[in-house]
Amino acid sequence: MRDVSIIGIGQTKVGEHWDVSLRHLALEAILGALQDAGVDQVDMLLAGNMLSGELSGQEHLGALIADFAGLRGVEAFKVEAACGSGAAAVRMGYIAVAGGMVDVALVVGVEKMTDRKGSTTTAALAMAADADYEAMHGLSFVSINALLMRRYMYEFNVSHDAFAPFTINAHRNAVNNPYAMFPFPVSREKFENAKMIADPINLLDSSPICDGAAAIVLCPTDMVKGLRPARPVRVLASAVATDTVALHDRRDLLTLEGAALSARRAYQQAEVRPADVDLFEVHDAFSIMSVLSLEACGFAERGQGVRLGLDGEIGINGKLPICTMGGLKARGHPVGATGVYQMVEAVQQLRGKAGANQVANARLAMTQNIGGSGATVITHLLEAI
Amino acid sequence: MRDVSIIGIGQTKVGEHWDVSLRHLALEAILGALQDAGVDQVDMLLAGNMLSGELSGQEHLGALIADFAGLRGVEAFKVEAACGSGAAAVRMGYIAVAGGMVDVALVVGVEKMTDRKGSTTTAALAMAADADYEAMHGLSFVSINALLMRRYMYEFNVSHDAFAPFTINAHRNAVNNPYAMFPFPVSREKFENAKMIADPINLLDSSPICDGAAAIVLCPTDMVKGLRPARPVRVLASAVATDTVALHDRRDLLTLEGAALSARRAYQQAEVRPADVDLFEVHDAFSIMSVLSLEACGFAERGQGVRLGLDGEIGINGKLPICTMGGLKARGHPVGATGVYQMVEAVQQLRGKAGANQVANARLAMTQNIGGSGATVITHLLEAI
Secondary structure, rough: OOEEEEEEEEEEOOOOOOOOOOHHHHHHHHHHHHHHHHHOHHHHEEEEEOHHHHHOOOOOOOHEEEEEEEEOOOOEEEEOEEEEEEEEHHHHHHHHHHOOOOOEEEEEEEOOOOOOOOHHHHHHHHHHOOOOOHHHHOHHHHHHHHHHHHHHHOOOOOHHHHHHHHHHHHHHHHHHOOOOOOOOOOOHHHHOOEEEOOEEEEEHEOOOOEEEEEEEEEEEEHOOOOOHOOEEEEEEEEEEEEEEOOOOHHOOOOOHEEEEOOOOOHHHHHHOOOHOOEEEEEEOOHHHHHHHHHHOOOOOOOOOOOHHOOOOOOOOOOOOOOOOOOOHHHHHOOOOHHHHHHHHHHHHHHHOOHHHHHOOOOOOEEEEEEEEOOOEEEEEEEEEO | OOEEEEHHHHHHEOOOOOOOOOOHHHHHHHHHHHHHHHHOOOOEEEEEEOOOHHHHHOOOOHHHHHHHHOOOOOOOEEEEEEHHHHHHHHHHHHHHHHEEEEEEEEEEEEEOOOOHHHHHHHHHHHHOOOOOHHHHHHHOOHHHHHHHHHHHHHHHHHHHHHHHHHHHHHHHHHHOOOOOOOOOOOHHHHHHOOOOOOEEEEEEHHHHHHHHEEEEEEEEEEHHHHHOOOOOEEEEEEEEEEEEOOHHHHOOOOOOHHHHHHHHHHHHHHHHHHHHHEEOOOOOEEHHHHHHHHOOOOOOOOOHHHHHHOOOOOHHHHHHEEEOOHHHHHHOHHHHHHHHHHHHHHHHHOOOOOHHHHOOOOEEEEEEEEEEEOOOOEEEEEEEE
């Protein structure tokens, strides 16, 4: 197996891009990544996307985007794992490069969610859950997470406002991210008074419906010198685990076994411990998901994840900075693109190019992209070279 | 890179399975493949599927099927490339095993198309085409192929009945395939009088809307002895190429450049020529697609593909047997499963287990799965061990 590095990154601003098509969004991120990497040809294109069929009437994104990006002929596929589609595509690109099947892989995550009515998009997102046993009973994806949050609050005697620091942190960090959808701060008061969406999840517990695209270029680390990209970053670990899609099949609702297994595999590959991680791009689709992910990955004991927020450890200068560019909550969560945005932001940090949000001496970054409520979990560990 | 073999195959009968869910279809094929391979654990599951979101309200098939098949925890994704999704998933599994990232990969192609109205499914299939520039003008996927067939007939002065041998051959072969949807013969007269669908494509030029699943198990060839499967088959080549999705962007409507490039790459990998191929599982979604594929892959000159049928060379005892178990036309075309069915059938031939349809002395089989009207083309060459 070959050592793999990320040699280029690109991203669009996350938002409601009503005047830009799906393929144009992907193109903008791709051109940025190719330019950053200093390459104009690749051996493979992988597109991470969940909802192009349901919301844009378009499947077959691999060939479509390859052609539109001037890469006609290149091997290209779409990879899907619900909200984990972006990192799933990264994982497939990593496998191809690490295994020696291709040299240069381009991965783009793209999602266009705002062209349709909110109810249509909400119904589409429920396809991340179990259609036959969850969605058919009327459960939306938000309400599934609400069940988890309610159970967590009950089981560990935690109040809703204990989750506030996660939202406040994400919005604070988004202020300095020009690509973020919500670059404004949120106060504790605003969090507590936000409109209820699915009790106990309110508007500010939730990541937004939005459009966006992000891209990275992967190549073997020993080819980096020949290609002369700006600042490569090594992929130290790439690991995936799955769990049941339906909540009712889980052994324990409040333990994300897929996240625990995925993180454990990543730590083993990289030979590191949680304490070695300098920053963590968490899958904060809902604030409860941040907490469960932090616990599963060994950053907090079961039922203690909220303490990381309450104790001020998740800020840029904290013990474990998370969502350093705004996270899913405030940068935005264009679902199939999110996993790639996380990698792009981790690279910015490891390059020392995160501006006002720079984590001091960042050497080891972790990203975790989650499909469904913990059913597909893709964890990457990245290291500054 | 490691040499890779197929050590297990499984499939469901293709048909209208109104009483069986998507996951149950996948399970049946998976259990067959695992039993055939003699393994009960795998390192990775890849699901090839195009339409589960649009027609079953279910994405996230990787984790869903993994759990349902008793493989909870395993790395799992869905891979999509329109009607080429099945072989795209095989390709991804091949990359993972050949590159040394996993040892045992399970690939399942599954599609459930008959639970919805025909018009809904027809609209969904148009997502294989360009949504913004083709489908939005009202072109269905059948009518796109009709444009190709009309142009071919005009350009090369070929009559419609010249295509009859492809349909007759597929149906003749399906008679002996217990998994085929249409196991009955079709006469030339029946072909010529079939109901028109999209002029000049009639009902018997077209593969059916149907349900089905097929699965294969891949592992490194040097592990085969330890696992003791029945009769392994080597993957001699695995190659992919793309072309424009929209017809109007092609340099030449009647040359499938993606198929030509994909086949050329496969021949180079395996160091063989078209004349070495003992049988070819062609992507006969429409009879025109068979002809264009045969020409692109070097089995006939441009404009001469129909001759292979007219001269009787495509039958089981012909120079180049194609669609030996019925092809997409008569075995059926559950789109995301088709590429895996092709591999399963090629393995049956190379094992000498194709019954009445056995191609004598079959040593080298070729499969080609096509997404869209030639936009994603995945070619595999398989060899008997």
